[in-house]
Amino acid sequence: MNKSLLLSAAIAVASSAVSAETLRIPHELGYGGSESIDPISPQRFYEAIQNVYSRLVRQGDDGRPSADLALSWEATPDAKEWTFKLRDGVTFHNGNSFTAEDVAFSLMRTQSPTIDSPTKGVMEIIDRVEVVDPLTAKVVLKQTHADFPLLVMDYRIKMLDAETCGGDLDALCESGIGTGPFELVDYDPLGTTTLKRFENYYDGLAGVENMELIAIADQDARVAALQAGQIDFIYALSAEQVPLFANNANFEVQSVPTGRWVGMVMNTQEAPFDDPRVRKAIRMTADREALGKLVYGKDGFIASCDHPVWSGDQYRAEIDCAQDIEGAKALLAAAGYADGLQVELFVSDISEGAVKMAEVLQNQAKDAGIEIELVLAPSDGYWGDVWMKQPFFATGWSQRPADQILNEAYRSSAAWNETAWNSRDFDAGLDAARAELDFDKRKALYGALQTELWENGGSFIPVHLNTVRAFSSKLKGIDPVEDFSLRLENVTKAGSES
Amino acid sequence: MLNLLQTTVSKPSGAIGLGLTVLHVLIALLAPVIAPYDPTMQNADAILLAPNAEHWMGTDSLGRDVFSRVVHGGRLAISVTFAAAVIATLWGGFAGIFFGAVGGRVDEYSMRIVDAFLSMPWLLFLLLIISIGGAGPATIIPTLGFFYGVAILRVVRGAAMQVATRDYVTAARARGENIWPIISREMFPNLSDILLVEGAMRWSWMLLAFSSLSFLGFGATPPTPDWGLMVAQQRSLISTAPWAVFWPCFALSTLIIGINLLADAIGKALGLDRATAIAV
Numbered sequence: 001m002n003k004s005l006l007l008s009a010a011i012a013v014a015s016s017a018v019s020a021e022t023l024r025i026p027h028e029l030g031y032g033g034s035e036s037i038d039p040i041s042p043q044r045f046y047e048a049i050q051n052v053y054s055r056l057v058r059q060g061d062d063g064r065p066s067a068d069l070a071l072s073w074e075a076t077p078d079a080k081e082w083t084f085k086l087r088d089g090v091t092f093h094n095g096n097s098f099t100a101e102d103v104a105f106s107l108m109r110t111q112s113p114t115i116d117s118p119t120k121g122v123m124e125i126i127d128r129v130e131v132v133d134p135l136t137a138k139v140v141l142k143q144t145h146a147d148f149p150l151l152v153m154d155y156r157i158k159m160l161d162a163e164t165c166g167g168d169l170d171a172l173c174e175s176g177i178g179t180g181p182f183e184l185v186d187y188d189p190l191g192t193t194t195l196k197r198f199e200n201y202y203d204g205l206a207g208v209e210n211m212e213l214i215a216i217a218d219q220d221a222r223v224a225a226l227q228a229g230q231i232d233f234i235y236a237l238s239a240e241q242v243p244l245f246a247n248n249a250n251f252e253v254q255s256v257p258t259g260r261w262v263g264m265v266m267n268t269q270e271a272p273f274d275d276p277r278v279r280k281a282i283r284m285t286a287d288r289e290a291l292g293k294l295v296y297g298k299d300g301f302i303a304s305c306d307h308p309v310w311s312g313d314q315y316r317a318e319i320d321c322a323q324d325i326e327g328a329k330a331l332l333a334a335a336g337y338a339d340g341l342q343v344e345l346f347v348s349d350i351s352e353g354a355v356k357m358a359e360v361l362q363n364q365a366k367d368a369g370i371e372i373e374l375v376l377a378p379s380d381g382y383w384g385d386v387w388m389k390q391p392f393f394a395t396g397w398s399q400r401p402a403d404q405i406l407n408e409a410y411r412s413s414a415a416w417n418e419t420a421w422n423s424r425d426f427d428a429g430l431d432a433a434r435a436e437l438d439f440d441k442r443k444a445l446y447g448a449l450q451t452e453l454w455e456n457g458g459s460f461i462p463v464h465l466n467t468v469r470a471f472s473s474k475l476k477g478i479d480p481v482e483d484f485s486l487r488l489e490n491v492t493k494a495g496s497e498s
Numbered sequence: 499m500l501n502l503l504q505t506t507v508s509k510p511s512g513a514i515g516l517g518l519t520v521l522h523v524l525i526a527l528l529a530p531v532i533a534p535y536d537p538t539m540q541n542a543d544a545i546l547l548a549p550n551a552e553h554w555m556g557t558d559s560l561g562r563d564v565f566s567r568v569v570h571g572g573r574l575a576i577s578v579t580f581a582a583a584v585i586a587t588l589w590g591g592f593a594g595i596f597f598g599a600v601g602g603r604v605d606e607y608s609m610r611i612v613d614a615f616l617s618m619p620w621l622l623f624l625l626l627i628i629s630i631g632g633a634g635p636a637t638i639i640p641t642l643g644f645f646y647g648v649a650i651l652r653v654v655r656g657a658a659m660q661v662a663t664r665d666y667v668t669a670a671r672a673r674g675e676n677i678w679p680i681i682s683r684e685m686f687p688n689l690s691d692i693l694l695v696e697g698a699m700r701w702s703w704m705l706l707a708f709s710s711l712s713f714l715g716f717g718a719t720p721p722t723p724d725w726g727l728m729v730a731q732q733r734s735l736i737s738t739a740p741w742a743v744f745w746p747c748f749a750l751s752t753l754i755i756g757i758n759l760l761a762d763a764i765g766k767a768l769g770l771d772r773a774t775a776i777a778v
Contacts, residue, residue, distance in 0.1 A: 220733060
């Protein structure tokens with residue numbers, strides 16, 4: 001009996017030790033299990049690529065570019081050539097050295113027409129990448145871009161091993177070999193994907209030995225899993241879910257202002273949304289402060305006017321977009337809908353508050369004679385089956401700098417141009433802003449583009465969100481920064497510190 | 499009919515069943531009068547209020563009055579499932595009597611098809627059909643009517659086989675009457691009790707099925723006040739604002755219990771024991 005007790009105790013201790021060194025993160029299964037480990041794939045496995053790969057530059061705490069695999073960078077006076085000095089001694093998970101050749105490969109493949117990466121529209125500004133020496137890469141742009149490092153700060157512009165990927169610029173690279181703090185052990189996007197810390201990570205050992213990315217599609221199920229101790233962390237809570245963790249000593253709740261948004265998208269090429277008056281009429285019906293309070297709570301948002309640039313961005317334009325029901329009615333009448341308008345809105349629980357936001361918009365729009373019928377779609381596979389396939393649908397975006405989001409979501413050639421916004425003038429405006437070296441003039445140009453989106457665009461972006469994340473109080477080292485700046489390699493779990 | 503009613507309510511379970519069912523139907527009919535607020539009215543200043551003098555059952559996450567939504571919440575479910583129950587009882591009852599009367603190979607082959615339908619995971623098939631046809635009543639009513647009609651068919655057919663061997667049916671056959679007069683004049687009057695009880699029971703099951711569909715996002719759509727949808731939308735609040743989830747559950751449960759008790763009491767008043775007399 002004593003022996004078996006001792007054995008049980010030993011097993012329990014051993015189990016808890018292993019468990020204590022494993023950070024368990026939920027994976028939202030947004031692509032229904034067809035996620036790719038290639039960071040520029042349209043179906044990138046976000047939670048994995050964030051930890052397996054590194055960027056050339058990363059987002060600093062102030063939102064500006066800071067060193068990652070590139071230690072420094074400088075531009076020619078016309079900002080058309082950018083030279084990046086690379087960190088020495090960095091190795092990939094397979095032991096290969098990281099060099100300027102890998103930079104050239106990783107940047108140029110983003111333009112591949114066969115991969116059709118969502119980063120393509122933004123990165124097409126690159127003309128070529130020259131390997132000056134193994135630790136120096138020169139990026140030559142097709143046109144001036146005064147803020148080019150902001151583009152390579154993107155969470156998907158990761159550095160891959162050119163040799164492992166076969167040097168093929170037109171093929172997805174599913175090797176999972178990066179220079180990041182964790183290396184891939186077992187890849188199972190429908191179940192549990194396992195990572196272990198990379199012993200030769202240039203910035204020191206990660207705080208936990210292993211990481212598990214556990215597929216949980218449903219937000220309520222993720223909340224239940226965190227409460228039950230099956231996972232350690234949730235990226236975003238809804239306003240109603242916060243009290244579940246706020247007063248519980250076993251958990252910590254962190255609220256961080258961000259550029260994330262959940263919104264509704266009108267396809268500008270499909271009736272009735274091909275008429276800008278209809279689009280603006282729908283936007284004018286919204287009382288954004290009331291909507292934000294109802295959906296995200298009074299401290300959970302900052303109101304916005306249907307442009308994607310958040311309040312913390314240096315290029316944000318301030319626009320007045322007060323609710324105007326009579327103005328909306330007049331626009332509808334001018335567009336031929338004097339007797340009212342009926343539309344279907346496809347929505348799903350894809351991002352926190354999406355369904356509630358649709359309900360609030362539905363309620364506010366009916367005062368202007370707009371009848372919105374909500375069509376609930378399954379969250380599992382929503383991004384593949386509904387998003388950009390219906391005339392009116394819900395969306396959700398993470399924070400991006402002004403230039404990037406305006407190019408990624410509204411340039412006519414962008415893969416994720418979800419509003420099917422097709423304006424040569426807008427594209428020219430994007431080019432002009434990038435080429436402008438004077439900050440004030442550049443800001444004015446970006447501001448004009450945001451005003452144009454408010455006047456004529458297809459997006460309904462009523463608020464930018466605060467991210468409210470919850471995690472086990474056993475975790476230490478989770479900085480109050482937005483998701484793309486979060487460094488899970490710095491996180492330790494009680495029992496794992498050595 | 500009056501005798502049936504008196505016998506039904508003579509036992510407490512029958513009285514409770516009838517009372518609950520009638521109460522729910524009345525509330526559904528009079529909801530616009532009873533509800534103190536518009537059930538879809540949102541209020542950013544009244545989010546998740548606990549039950550109080552102004553909001554007797556509290557408010558939900560969009561500041562809507564839970565009492566008003568619960569009162570309206572049964573209207574769609576009751577009307578949709580009642581219509582479906584009528585369809586199911588009519589077609590299932592007729593087909594059951596027909597196959598029970600005809601017998602032979604037609605009956606044998608038909609029952610294998612019925613068995614096949616009964617062995618299917620009905621919820622998945624419901625979801626499949628509604629995914630294709632849309633989530634409105636125009637799809638849900640015939641779909642529920644068809645699936646639950648199959649079960650009624652099976653039960654009624656078993657009872658009809660027993661009736662078909664009775665002397666008065668044999669006499670009608672001997673008189674040379676064809677199948678239709680035998681079904682309508684001889685068999686139907688003697689099976690109407692079973693049809694009534696089966697229809698009532700299936701109605702309560704359909705209520706549960708409809709609420710399940712709404713819970714899964716395939717029944718009622720927002721902002722319609724519907725019990726299943728209310729539970730689905732507020733379920734994450736169960737530990738922080740339980741009133742938003744409890745009351746729709748309570749309303750649905752009491753209606754289903756009421757219909758079940760009523761159907762059992764009617765069956766017993768008619769001399770039917772559902773557990774034995776009409777079991778197949």
